[in-house]
Amino acid sequence: MIARSLEYRIDLVTALLSKELRVRYKRTVLGYAWSLLNPLAMACIYFVLVTKIFAVSIDKYPLVLVAGLFPWQWIANSVLASSMIFVGNAGLIRRTSFPRAVLVLSASLNDMIHFLASVPVIIGVMLWHGVYPDARWLLFFPVLLLIQWAIVVGIGFVLASCNVFLRDLERLVAIGVTIWFYLTPVIYTRDMLGRHSDLLKLNPVTGVVLAWRSLFMGAPIDLAMLGWSVLWAIVILPCGYFLYRKMQWRFAELV
């Protein structure tokens, strides 16, 4: 019975995931290109803005941008999608009793797969700058995926559940994600903040975003900073799941 229940839950997540992926890639032949275009366009804009207009010179800035924007894209898209996911699937939630948590899980996996699909582009930019993937990837790639996924899912549970009760939350989330973007070292580096850089520890994703960048740039990973992200993940994921468990019985009557 337990084996069947586990198999069923895995099937639920993968069925929802393959739905999302199929829909994304079916609608347009350019599906894959579209998912790359947004972060690449942002990278171009910030490159021109910072190096030409503000005339700040940062070493390997195109790589800095690409190595930060793609992981960020996963965070931002998952958090935005999660906040609307229970309300958006109202028809299903009102009528069937499947575990609603799988919706949040599949949304975050969906964006994780898009991130993985964009890695060849990041590698392309790396090679252009003469940086090569190294042996650390074998260890850190899965570890960073796991940490970031845990944070994203934890936040997703909180926002998805609360949005059922406070419908305008999703609007606040959209604004919040934009602010959060500038509070995360995506378009700038940590040392540009000087003595204020310790404040970045309060941002759950700083450690993991910086670690991705270091990994893609062949630079040493700041393990202390990554530790803060791990700590945040350990706090956020159980708290988010607990909140969801507390609230999920009311979803069907409120969505």
Add this chain to the structure above:
Amino acid sequence: MSEAPAIRFTNVTKQYASRALSHVGAKGLVTRFPEFVKRAKHPVFVALRDVSFEIKRGECFAVIGLNGAGKSTTLALIARVMRPTLGTIETRGHICPLLELGAGFHPDLTGRENILLNGVLLGMTKREVRQKSGMILDFAGLGAFIDEPLRTYSAGMTARLGFSVAVHLDPDILLIDEILAVGDVTFQAKCIDRIGEFRRRGVTFVIVSHDTQMVRTSCDRAMLLYGGSVHMNDEANKVADEYLRLVGAAAVVPQVPGGSRQTEPKPAAEVATLQA
């Protein structure tokens, strides 16, 4: 084969918090905090009031009543998508809700892909859906359309697909919320066949319907809900008569006395459904 009922409601009351609450939103939480707390504390809508009934295994049971009488709430409570505020609900066996047109389907996926998605959402593992997909495809009888995206389907074809998945779930209890009227004559005949087969196998049916003719011909017993309470629970024909009497009365006097509902029932719409 046991004597225990398939479904038993004991003194079930279901109250809803004001739906308006969620629409006050985060803005309201900040700007109108006292009102927000007051609303959160006092549920304002009583959908079911002290409802008790039993449905025997293998029975075909209809739930009828005016709009807002608590029919859909009853189904949702049986399907366990909600918890009762008071009272207990016992069910035996695998419950399958027959989804409303299109719920759980995605318009951009093909019929075949939707069968897999829908089957999994309704409680089957992928392996189980694949084992049955031959039978499901056969039953749906959609021909070459099965590999076309669902948005190219007519409403009837979508309903056929949904029904085909649901009847292959091996349910012990099948919940049907007014959708059997779709599909052409051949498909309806197939559905009636299938329902007959289910009944021989001892599957329990709970049907929400406004179609008194269908209730008379297909159901053994019926329950008439009125303002969230059980008005009558008896043999299907008698309950259908009482329902028609009630609808006639409601059509003359639109106000329902003693109801604590915010939304009044719409008798005119009910009569229209009956005539259709």
